[in-house]
Amino acid sequence: MNYLVTGGAGFVGSKIADKLICQGHQVVIIDNLSTGYLSNINTNATFIKGDCSDINTISKLNEFAFDAILHIAGQSSGEVSFEDPVYDINSNTVSTLLLLQYAVKKGCKRFIYASTMSVYGQQGDQLCFSEKDLTNPLSFYAVGKLASEAYLKIYSAIYGINYTALRYFNIYGPGQNLVNLKQGMISIYLKQLIDPSFDKITVKGSSDRFRDFIYIDDVVSITTGFINQQASFNEIINIGTGKKTTVSELLALLKQHTGIEKPVEYYAGTPGDQFGIYADIHKLNNLYTAPLEHIERGVRLFCKNALGVK
Ligand SMILES: NC(=O)c1ccc[n+]([C@@H]2O[C@H](COP(=O)([O-])OP(=O)(O)OC[C@H]3O[C@@H](n4cnc5c(N)ncnc54)[C@H](O)[C@@H]3O)[C@@H](O)[C@H]2O)c1
Structure with missing residues (x-):
């Protein structure tokens, strides 16, 4: 089969491209290398x-x-x-629209989209969100992703494009960008812990904030598995584990698995950041039945990889 993987120089896209190539498929990658790396791109793509x-x-x-x-x-x-809302909407929404137009023109009927849990935002005391819940984007990032989902629905209804919008929760694991300190809670803390040029860990927001962390290998299996799985067509699906981990639990795991301890300093949270959110994964469970990596083991594997331990 022939697949287009956009973002194939980034964390998630490169792992997806690797898996598809490993399965014997032909892959074309588009990437602007804004946060991705040439070295991540599979040489067979x-x-x-x-x-x-x-x-x-x-x-x-x-x-x-x-x-x-x-x-x-x-x-x-x-x-x-x-910092740059116009770049954000171009990158997250205009891109989707252009690719949907291209899909219609070329008769490509299958479209998988990397959306986000951020579309749920904060809604009172609600902590667990299902795909049936209302959305309440609090960042421009979430607005752009939600707009893309809306375009997908219309392109499905009018042009018969079979989309799947994957609302990824927090993805982590080997291969995650340790240089980008503006994305990826685990990778940001891990970088600050293992890099001697940081004398402390800076946390933006409180220690009791929590997230639903999903391991990269699970994300890749789920995403690639859905390509030909008709039950996932024209669905929006939460991609999480259904479990929550607080910032303090995470910091304890990172300390345990790196053997490194540093002082932690807490600052005000970033705008639009959610306090705590985890996924209702009933829909995912009906479509994907393999066990998901436990956070303890996933963090251990990530730490070992980051420290270069075999
Ligand atoms: N990592 C997560 O926890 C997470 C959670 C929710 C959603 N997502 C979404 O999943 C996708 C992949 O995330 P990631 O963690 O791999 O991020 P990443 O930054 O590592 O990868 C994104 C890749 O896309 C490329 N890119 C960005 N804008 C582009 C554009 N306009 N044109 C071409 N290339 C462009 C970047 O250079 C990079 O290689 C993103 O769309 C992200 O919003 C990720």
Whole structure:
């Protein structure tokens, strides 16, 4: 099969591309290398360097025909979305629209989209969210992702594109960018812990905030498995574990598995950040039955990888 993977130089997209290539498929990657790295790109993929919100980049796809488009590229930080909202909407929404137009033009009927749990925002005391719940985006990042979901629904209804919007919760694990200190709670704390140039860990927000952390290998299996799974067509699906881990539990795990201890300093949270959220995964459980990695083991594997321990 022939697949387009956008964001294939980033954390999630590169792992998805690796898996598809390992399965024997042909993969074309588009990436603007804004947060991704050339070194992440599978050498067996065809790489197009460019921005998915640029029509000139999309026109370079005219010579290809894809069985599915996996649109994983995107500005992935809520914090950055406030620094540059226009780049954010281009990266997260205009890109989707251009790729949907391309899909219609080329007759590609399958489209997988990397959305986010951020679309739920904060809603009173509610902590666990299902796909049936209302959305309440609090960051420009979440607005852009939610708008993409809305475009997907319309392209499905009018043009018969079979989409799946994956509302990823917090993804972590080996391969995550340890340089980008604006995205990825576990990777940010891990970097500050293992890099001697940091004398402390800086936490933006309180220690009792929590998240639903899902291991990268599970995300890759779920995402690639859905490509041909009809039950996932035209669905929005939470991709989490259904379990919550607080910042303080996470810091304790990181300390345990790196053997490193540093002082922790707490600062005000970033705008639009949710206090605590975890996924209702009933829908996911009906579609994906393999066991999900436990946070304890996942963090251990990530720490070992980051420390270069075999
Ligand atoms: N990592 C998470 O916890 C998480 C959670 C929810 C949603 N997501 C979404 O999943 C996707 C992948 O996230 P990630 O963690 O791999 O982030 P990442 O920053 O490592 O990867 C994103 C990749 O997309 C590329 N990119 C960004 N904007 C682009 C554009 N306009 N055109 C072409 N390439 C572009 C970047 O260079 C990078 O290689 C993103 O869309 C993100 O919003 C991630």
